[in-house]
Amino acid sequence: MAAGADTGFSTRQVHAGAATAQASPRATPIYLTAGFTFSDLDESAAHFGEGTGFGYSRTGNPTVHAVEERLASLEGGDQAVLVSSGQAAVTVALLALAGAGDHVVVSEHIYEGTRGLLLDNLARLGVETTFVDTDDLDAWRAAITPRTRALFAETLSNARNDVLDVAAVAVIGAEHGIPLVVDSTFTTPYLLRPIEHGAAVVVHSASKFLAGQGAVLGGVIVDDGRFDAAASGHRFAHLVQTDRLGGASYAEKYGARARGQYIRESVAPRFGPSPSPLNAFLIGQGIETLSLRVERQSQNALAVARWLEQRPEVERVDYIGLDSHPHHGLGERYLTRGFGSVFTVTLRGGLEAARHVVQSVEVITHMTHLGDVRSLVLHPQSTSHAARTVAERERAGVFPGTIRLSVGIEDIDDLLADLEQALLGVPVLERETVVL
Ligand SMILES: *Cc1c(COP(=O)(O)O)cnc(C)c1O
Secondary structure (H helix, E strand, C coil): CCCCCCCCHHHHHHHCCCCCCCCCCCCCCCCCCCECCCCCHHHHHHHHHHCCCCCECCCCCHHHHHHHHHHHHHHCCCEEEEECCHHHHHHHHHHCCCCCCCEEEEECCCCHHHHHHHHHHHHHCCCEEEEECCCCHHHHHHHCCCCEEEEEEECECCCCCCECCHHHHHHHHHHCCCCEEEECCCCHHHHCCHHHHCCCEEEEECCCCCCCCCCCCCEEEEECCCCCHHHHCCCCHHHHCCCCCCCCCHHHHHHHHHHHHHHHHHHHHHHCCCCCHHHHHHHHHHHCCHHHHHHHHHHHHHHHHHHHHCCCCEEEEECCCCCCCCCHHHHHHHCCCCCCCEEEEEECCHHHHHHHHHHHCCCCEECCCCCCCCCEEECHHHCCCCCCCHHHHHHCCCCCCEEEEECCCCCHHHHHHHHHHHHCCCCCCCHHHCCC
């Protein structure tokens, strides 16, 4: 069966990208090979000239390609490029847009690896970053300069679970011919498809929900295929100028697909974070159950968040699915199938209460990672957010007593029982004596 764009999400997650020729293997084979044979000189010349067929796994591999097709379909994008990690996906996306002397505007609430990439690595390469308050549309607008090449944000922030108003920020970028790049790791294409709301490029850490089993790393960049040379060409000379040998530009060769093709042909294979075909296979297997897992994880997370909100040991629960979250209304607008499963809980007993809980859980695993089928817990202040100042941490909703949960697919009664036993021994403080 060919899964056309008119079929539903769950149908496409198992069929898109799969071979349809007669007697093809139903599971995508793992093409674990560095390269592919050429049948004659013309075929090798065509591969190097026009990029037809498969030649070498860094530039293309059938297993990788099948997963790319599936992800492009699920995101509603034009094409996807699979890479070796989420960090590689963010790096490749930004290097495809910005170079020395350029500038990007970025939400202040982003993954620490991306923040370090911008502050240390891209800064050293001459790409400057302005961080803005995600909610402040005037700040996004005011930060744009003639050198700005991208707006960047995450759909759901870690730790405070703030929701990005994708459409509003995308419009600001579009007014200036600047693409919005969205890291949608926390929401997955099942909960939110940023391209439908105007984002130009979507990236994911496929290590998280997409793979789902916590066994492999991977990342993906999805391009919308809507590059407009007339509106954006002045910001992206590398897409509209003749190539190094005086040949046609990417825009001349590929039109609206120029940016996606540049990512695929130039940036990803040259910087080289190629995915292993074996990892690509496992990510493809994971995606086949994405909707089922995310639905169950969202249901479990809502039940856990509601239960925790009632506990006397708990000061606050920052979960977008709760009415008490300041972005709940925005969340309902963007997340119609569930609110995700990664959020924070702040305990009244401060650091010692958090230490007690992360060291007492038995069903829930104490580790860094998220989007796994298993429930996980981590203490952000001493780990993911350790490189930030106290003021920066508090703005992100991270206090000494904050723990982050990534809720899995276990039976809800077992999760609640585990949290209940882990909370035993945590002091129940009166409001006045709360030490966050
Ligand atoms: C994990 C993560 C990344 C980095 O992905 P890796 O696969 O670990 O390299 C980037 N962004 C977000 C939001 C993440 O959670």
